[in-house]
Amino acid sequence: MMDFTEEQLERYSRHILLEEVGVEGQEKLLSAKVLIVGAGGLGAPVSLYLAAAGVGTIGIVDNDVVDLSNLQRQVVHFHKDINVAKVESAKEKMLAINPDLVVKTYKKYLCADNIREIIKDYDFVVEGTDNFPAKFLINDACVMEGIPFSHGGILRFDGQAMTVVPGESSCYRCTFRNPPPPDAVPTCSQAGVLGAIAGMLGTIQATEALKYIIGVGDLLTDTLLSFDAKKMHFRKVKLQRQDDCPICGKNPTITELVDAEQAVCSI
Amino acid sequence: MAQSRKSDAVRNCRGVGCPMNLVYTKVELAKLESGQVLEVILDDGPPINNVPGSLEREKHIILGKEQLADGAWSILVKKA
Ligand SMILES: [Zn+2]
Numbered sequence: 001m002m003d004f005t006e007e008q009l010e011r012y013s014r015h016i017l018l019e020e021v022g023v024e025g026q027e028k029l030l031s032a033k034v035l036i037v038g039a040g041g042l043g044a045p046v047s048l049y050l051a052a053a054g055v056g057t058i059g060i061v062d063n064d065v066v067d068l069s070n071l072q073r074q075v076v077h078f079h080k081d082i083n084v085a086k087v088e089s090a091k092e093k094m095l096a097i098n099p100d101l102v103v104k105t106y107k108k109y110l111c112a113d114n115i116r117e118i119i120k121d122y123d124f125v126v127e128g129t130d131n132f133p134a135k136f137l138i139n140d141a142c143v144m145e146g147i148p149f150s151h152g153g154i155l156r157f158d159g160q161a162m163t164v165v166p167g168e169s170s171c172y173r174c175t176f177r178n179p180p181p182p183d184a185v186p187t188c189s190q191a192g193v194l195g196a197i198a199g200m201l202g203t204i205q206a207t208e209a210l211k212y213i214i215g216v217g218d219l220l221t222d223t224l225l226s227f228d229a230k231k232m233h234f235r236k237v238k239l240q241r242q243d244d245c246p247i248c249g250k251n252p253t254i255t256e257l258v259d260a261e262q263a264v265c266s267i
Numbered sequence: 268m269a270q271s272r273k274s275d276a277v278r279n280c281r282g283v284g285c286p287m288n289l290v291y292t293k294v295e296l297a298k299l300e301s302g303q304v305l306e307v308i309l310d311d312g313p314p315i316n317n318v319p320g321s322l323e324r325e326k327h328i329i330l331g332k333e334q335l336a337d338g339a340w341s342i343l344v345k346k347a
Contacts, residue, residue: 001298013290019325023297 002027008100012054025214026054030100032213033057035122037110037138039064039086041198042128042152042205044076049206050126051094051101055213058094059122061106062086073195110134112257115141124212125149126205132179133260139164139172140257143247148212150205150220157194159201160226162239163208169221170241171248179260197229274306274343275299280318281308281339288314289321296327296346304330305344315340 001023004012015021015029034055036043039062050058066074066081066089074086081089087105094103106118119125119141127138127149135151142149148165151172164171204225211217222241227234246253278295280288292307299305309315311334319329319342326347333341 004294009290009294010287013287016290016293017286022325023294 002030008054011098011100015053020216021214025216028213028215029054029210030056032124033059033122034209034213035059035061035119035125036090036128037061037125037134038128038130039074039076039090040070040128040130041073041154041193041195042202043090043126044074045199045202046126046128046206046209047076047090047094048097049203050209051098051103053206053210054098054100055209056100057102057104057122059104059106059118060087060090061108061110061118062090063107063109073193073198075199110137110141112137112259115257116145119147120145122147124209126209127151128202128205135172136176136179136260137257140247140254142166143171143173144257150208152201152205154193154197154201155191157197157229158226159197159204159229160224161201161204161208161220162224163212163220165212165219165221166248169219170239171245173247174242174245174249175224175239177246194229197227200227200229273304275303277306277308279308280314281310283310283314285313285317289318292318292322292344293325296322296344299346301346303346305346307342307344308335309340309342311338311340315342318342319344 012026015026016023032055034050036046039060047060064086065083066077066086068082070077071079076090076093085107087107091103091105094101115137125142125147127135129135143166146166150161150163152161208219211219222239224237224239243250276295276299278291280291288309295305309318322344323329328345330343330345335341
């Protein structure tokens with residue numbers, strides 16, 4: 001058994017008290033490595049809760065700097081952080097909550113050339129990106145590396161999440177097959193988003209990451225959870241793995257990662 | 268050892284309130300094998316009223332309870 005310090009026992013006491021977490025579950029959290037892709041609306045609550053939970057190693061990827069328009073929903077960034085790299089701003093807050101952690105920052109865009117190298121050392125990936133090419137790239141790379149991940153997306157008043165355990169459950173491509181044409185869907189915050197739903201969905205993703213690490217409960221595998229916050233209506237749609245999925249099906253046609261055309265958000 | 272029955276480990280939680288007494292107890296139990304016995308010393312009042320029930324909810328077995336001369340309680344817990 002790991003030797004907990006007095007401070008750790010007190011910090012994590014509300015986890016240890018839970019029968020389903022206990023000492024063993026907290027040990028798993030402390031030795032876990034989770035990568036958060038995107039330090040935006042979803043990555044903000046995810047990074048705060050994973051740091052608070054004591055996930056021992058947290059990686060965070062984002063190429064952007066904090067912009068004034070981010071602060072309406074990206075609660076890990078403060079007014080003083082405008083123009084600071086988002087990954088550095090998020091790292092500062094995570095370590096301020098919990099100095100026990102190792103936080104690794106990647107100030108870059110994930111692309112076909114670097115993604116497998118970055119994700120391969122992590123136990124779980126939380127995808128909180130704002131564009132479809134990235135979502136498909138992360139799905140494909142995680143399937144290839146066999147790394148479970150949580151997909152999350154928000155727009156206006158709506159959110160959706162699913163969890164993928166490669167080899168066991170359906171992947172993002174089983175359901176969504178290909179990225180929509182760049183001009184078909186508003187992918188960026190251009191369309192507007194109610195700030196608090198980033199917290200609603202991000203905390204669902206953080207919960208999935210913690211559940212996976214601890215090994216408790218039922219994940220959102222083969223399930224698309226979506227909500228409409230205007231009516232506070234939640235629903236779950238059952239999904240199925242597809243034999244003809246181009247990445248996780250019987251005869252995968254995607255055998256190498258390629259960068260899809262980036263959906264550019266014109267300002 | 269307060270009770271005649273043998274225990275494999277002892278944790279003194281005198282002066283430790285709820286819920287940290289339960290946290291310490293769970294930490295000690297985590298070090299033991301299933302079937303081994305832990306003696307825990309708990310204060311009178313909320314600690315002795317709450318901790319044994321919480322342990323039972325996690326399927327551990329309370330083998331015995333006895334009040335000590337100073338008013339604290341000794342309980343014997345068999346790990347699930
Ligand atoms: Zn698939």
